Amino acid sequence: MSAPQDDLTPLFHDTIRRFLEQEVAPHYEAWEEAGEMPRSLWQQLGEAGLLGIDLPEALGGSGADFAIVQLALEEISRQGFGGLASAYNIHANIVMPYLLHIGTPAHRERWLPAMASGEIIGAIAMTEPGAGSDLAAMKTRASRTESGWRLDGSKLFITNGQVADLVIVCAKTDPSAGARGVSLFLVDTTLAGFSRGQPIKKIGQHASDTAELFFDDLRLPEEALLGEAGAGFAYLMQELPRERLGVAAQALGAMEGALALTLDYVRERRAFGRAVGEFQNTRFTLAEVRAQIDMGRAYFEQCVAKYRQGEMNGTDAAILKLQLSEMQCRTIDACLQLFGGYGYTREYPISRFYLDARVQTLYAGTSEIMKEVIARSLLGKSDAP
């Protein structure tokens, strides 16, 4: 993790570590089976001061450095709770900053203290069945009414979607205006016209719920608009670097956790009369993993420092997300290999690290889209579709 920016870093790290060991580890298996985490977990996280780490104190937070939120993501992932890490990333590292950066004072007052206490759970809904990488193809529509807005459409793959009380929804407000025709809305999920589909069955991150959401003649008050009408894409671009930093923090934590498990295993497991860790292949594989994590961490820390100065741009975020998520999949695959057949069983947590890693190159922008973003910074926009 980057150099502590204030004295609170070790204190928070200790709180996070202990919270996970005491409140999460004993139950995580059951939550994975259930496909969701209990609401009470969010309240416990709030009580422990872990949901409003960098939120101003006046809004119920601790006013600490944003890098501590990344440290929380890293620690959750290091302990092997990839589903919780994604759910936490959405709530505390994405939705809360959107509200803080773009919301009005009334928005912040209404939602942020309750999100910091874990009473309100947040989600963000951009993806649709026909619009993932190509977000501009979204069909969800918000039209003006006399008293506000009317929302119709649906969203897919929404993390925390089954439990969310508040969803930031991206919708087209002016279909003829292209990129300037998209706006963000704060949707209270108790409103009539909001519904959720069955939980989506995934191959990993089972404790994190992923939902399909439907909006059917959902009436929103004027103040549900987040920021300016038509500026939705600009806000997404502004907030994406932090989302991708969070994914990178998850990658770093997971790689550290997987490496630690593997080191323990290869010291114990024997084949051909010696510890597996004595084979040159094992030693070189683990040396390679260590070297990759350290290289990845160096770039991550550079990005954290840039973000703090308001200088981390979209290309930095794309390079970071591309490299660390791909590295995570590669290194954890190499670690699992050293477990032999045991690595393929649910009994050994390395298998969960492996399954949880896979989505990291997909969500928050796929690796291919990251490469497009980077290429655009080199060659300009391509004419190819």
Ligand SMILES: Cc1cc2nc3c(=O)[nH]c(=O)nc-3n(C[C@H](O)[C@H](O)[C@H](O)COP(=O)(O)OP(=O)(O)OC[C@H]3O[C@@H](n4cnc5c(N)ncnc54)[C@H](O)[C@@H]3O)c2cc1C
């Ligand atoms: C577990 C999980 C949680 C998620 N959570 C959320 C959430 O909370 N909120 C939310 O809004 N979304 C969420 N998503 C959605 C996620 O962001 C999308 O799945 C992702 O952006 C990719 O979109 P898609 O699935 O429609 O794939 P597609 O866009 O259909 O892509 C299919 C393939 O085509 C490639 N491709 C597409 N365009 C190009 C191009 N121009 N050049 C080269 N290759 C291209 C892609 O890289 C990919 O390999 C989540 C997804 C998952 C699986």
